[in-house]
Amino acid sequence: xxxxxxxxxxxxxxxxxxxxxxxxxxxxxxxxxxxxxxxxxxxxxxxxxxxxxxxxxxxxxxxxxxxxxxxxxxxxxxxxxxxxxxxxxxxxxxxxxxxxxxxxxxxxxxxxxxxxxxxxxxxxxxxxxxxxxxxxxxxxxxxxxxx
Numbered sequence: 001x002x003x004x005x006x007x008x009x010x011x012x013x014x015x016x017x018x019x020x021x022x023x024x025x026x027x028x029x030x031x032x033x034x035x036x037x038x039x040x041x042x043x044x045x046x047x048x049x050x051x052x053x054x055x056x057x058x059x060x061x062x063x064x065x066x067x068x069x070x071x072x073x074x075x076x077x078x079x080x081x082x083x084x085x086x087x088x089x090x091x092x093x094x095x096x097x098x099x100x101x102x103x104x105x106x107x108x109x110x111x112x113x114x115x116x117x118x119x120x121x122x123x124x125x126x127x128x129x130x131x132x133x134x135x136x137x138x139x140x141x142x143x144x145x146x147x
Contacts, residue, residue: 001120003131005093006110009139011146015097018105018146019073022095025065031141033134036060044068052084054123054130059085069094087117107146109139 011018021027025046029038034051041047044067052061063082070076077094093111100106113131120127 001115001127003113003115003128004110005112005132005135006108007139008106008108009143010100010104010106011143012104013146014103015099015105016073018097018107019076021146022107022142023067023070023076027145028142031138031145033137054119054126057085057119057122061085061089063089063091073097084115084117084119086119086122087115089113089115107142 013021025038025040025048029035029046029048032048032050036049036051038049039047046065048063048065050061050063052059061082061084063080065078065080068077068079075094075096077092079090079092081090082088091111091113093109095107095109098106098108115127123130
C-alpha cells in the first residue's frame with residue numbers, strides 16, 4: 001500500500017536555522033509520533049524506534065534512515081526502511097525551503113511510504129487515515145518547535 005503526503009507551512013525562522021533543525025535527527029526525531037529512541041550511526045545514517053499500533057497489531061518499528069540528498073541550505077531528503085509488526089515499510093521524505101521576507105521561511109515537504117505485508121490486509125482501511133493523522137502530528141510539532 002502506497003501512502004503519499006505533502007504540503008507546506010511557514011515559520012518565523014531564518015532559512016539557515018530551519019535547515020539546521022531539519023537535517024539534525026537529534027532535534028526532529030523526538031517530534032515523531034510515538035517516538036521511543038534514536039541511535040546515530042554516523043553523520044548521515046541513524047536508527048529510530050517508534051511505537052506502532054493499529055487495531056490488534058502493536059509493537060515497535062525500527063526504521064533505518066539515511067540522509068540521501070543535501071543541498072545546503074535549500075533542500076534535503078531522507079530514505080528509510082523498517083520492519084513493522086506484520087510487515088515492512090520503505091519511505092522517502094524531503095523538504096525544500098524558500099526564504100520569505102522578514103526572516104520567515106516556507107517549508108515545502110513531501111514524501112511517500114510503501115507498506116507491505118499482512119499488516120495492510122489486517123489494518124483494512126485504517127492504515128491510510130492513521131498515517132495522515134501521524135504525519136499531521138509531526139508537522140504540527142515541527143511548526144511549534146520552529147515557531
